[in-house]
Amino acid sequence: MKTKCDGCGVKIQTTSPNEKGYIRSDVYLKNPDHFLCERCFHLQHYNRVADISISEKEFLANAKKIAASRALVVHIIDVFDLEGTIISNINELFPNNKIMVVANKFDLFLSSTKPNKILNYLRTYLKEQGLHAINVSLISAKSKQDVLRLLNKIYQLKDEEEVYFFGVTNVGKSTIINQIIDLVESKASPITVSNLPGTTLGLIKLALPEKTFIIDTPGIIHDFQMTKYLDKTTLNLVIPQKYVKPRVYQLNPEQTLFVGGFAVFNFVSGEKSSFVAYFANQIVIHRTKLINAVEFYIKHVDDLLLIPTETERQRLGKMIKHEFIIDGRVDISIAGLGFMSIVGQGKVEVECFEPIKVKAREALIQ
Ligand SMILES: Nc1nc2c(ncn2[C@@H]2O[C@H](COP(=O)(O)OP(=O)(O)OP(=O)(O)O)[C@@H](O)[C@H]2O)c(=O)[nH]1
Ligand SMILES: [Mg+2]
Incomplete structure (x- = not known):
């Protein structure tokens, strides 16, 4: 039974x-x-x-089990949320395993985005994070062709029968496995997939041809990712399912951009600069004068800016300021939400909820 x-x-x-x-x-x-x-x-x-959902303890127990084997570990990350989804100590977790990194959700970018440029970026980025992988792939779980290519790579790289899919919640581990179930016409039941953090709760083993087993694992929920604090209705708006339309603003100093009620980008001083917002299309991006920003937030947080809701804001706690000096091209990412790509010069202050990781990085889309 x-x-x-x-x-x-x-x-x-x-x-x-x-x-x-x-x-x-x-x-x-x-x-x-x-x-x-x-x-x-x-x-x-x-x-x-x-x-x-699963606890950190369970997540680590799963990791320990994998580390005791020589299995190939496929670390799935979300290319749209690198800061939120990379497990930078993965080599320490699995010192004896081959690690392959798969950046998923490439379909969220415009079709004109060059995969090779993103791949080169990722290779450098992962090295800088101290992460060593034997292979880096870029896919969309929605593309059969991409998943077939991934499957071939996995067969090529694996030494043992078992292959583990590992990564934080919502990166698309189960979606990729369902696509594999479809591709190999397996009789296995589809795995549950959802926007909610912590959908998969235990290890799920899928038997494939040539004595190969892919094992889905439950993802951990990072405290510093916005998605941890949101309810289902908001998550449906915030986790992009389709391509994200870049929204472009030319900002003068002393102007502000709101990213819904999630974050405030204050362009404090500098030269006229370009701000391109990569956040789910349903998140309102609104421009005001810096001088009116505080008043605007208080007045419109529940109507125009809409999300996060009051309950979610309570969970998120107070907002804090992060300061960045911009000179050229840079992305400022907000873990679990997206990023603002800035080209210009000046001082930018980002206000966001205290637990959320806000980080500057080299621009992903050049
Ligand atoms: N646009 C896009 N969305 C994807 C892709 N892969 C997964 N998703 C969406 O991302 C969400 C999470 O997918 P899951 O497969 O449940 O993620 P998971 O990594 O298994 O998550 P846990 O089980 O919680 O660890 C779902 O809403 C999927 O539809 C993709 O390649 N592109
Ligand atoms: Mg899952």
Whole structure:
């Protein structure tokens, strides 16, 4: 008899409806070979969910298990949210494993974006983070061709039967595996996929031809990623599903750009500069005069700026300022949300909620 949910890999139980893995015993007994836990059933059928996720302890326990093997580790990251999704100590977690990095969600960029340029950028970026990978790939889980290319690479690189997909929540691990299930015409049930942090809860093993097993793992939720603090309705607006339209502003000094109610970019002083916003299309970008910015935020945080909601803002806590001196091209990224690409000169102050990582980096899109 199977004891793990097909959708998220959690060990099932029939006694505590509010704990993870719950399934009604009559539902389980009806079809004990193929079933979903209540949480996955709700996610897959009604797009609703109970708030359950894995702890750091469980995440580390999974990592330990992988580290004890010689399996290939495929570290999936989100190319749109590099700062939020790179696990920079991955080599320490897996000192004896081959590590391959896969940057997913390339479809979020304009189709004119050159993959080779992004790949070169990523290689340098990963090195700077102290991350050593035997291969770096750029894909979109939505493209069958990309996933097929990835699968071939995995077969080429792996030494053992088992291959682990590892990464923070929401980078698309399960989506890629579902695409593989489709490509190899496997009879395996599709894995649950959602915008919510912490969708996969246990290890899910997929058998592939030539004695190969891909294992999906639950992602950790970083404290410094915006998505950790948001409810489902907001997450649906904030996690881009389709390509992100770059929004371009020429800013004079003493002007401000609001990124919804999430962040405020104050262009304090300098030369007229270009600000290109790469955030989900549904997030309002609004320009005001710097002198009016505080008043504007207070007045419009719940109507024009709309998100995050008041409850989410309470969770996020107070806002703090980060100061950047710009001279040329630079991106300022907000973990879990997106980035502002700036070309110009001057002083920029970014206000954002205290727990969220706000960082300057070399421009990704040149
Ligand atoms: N645009 C775009 N969205 C993607 C892609 N891959 C995944 N997504 C979306 O990203 C969200 C998260 O996908 P999942 O596959 O559930 O992510 P995960 O890494 O398995 O997350 P956990 O199970 O929580 O660790 C979903 O809304 C997917 O539709 C992609 O290549 N492009
Ligand atoms: Mg998953």
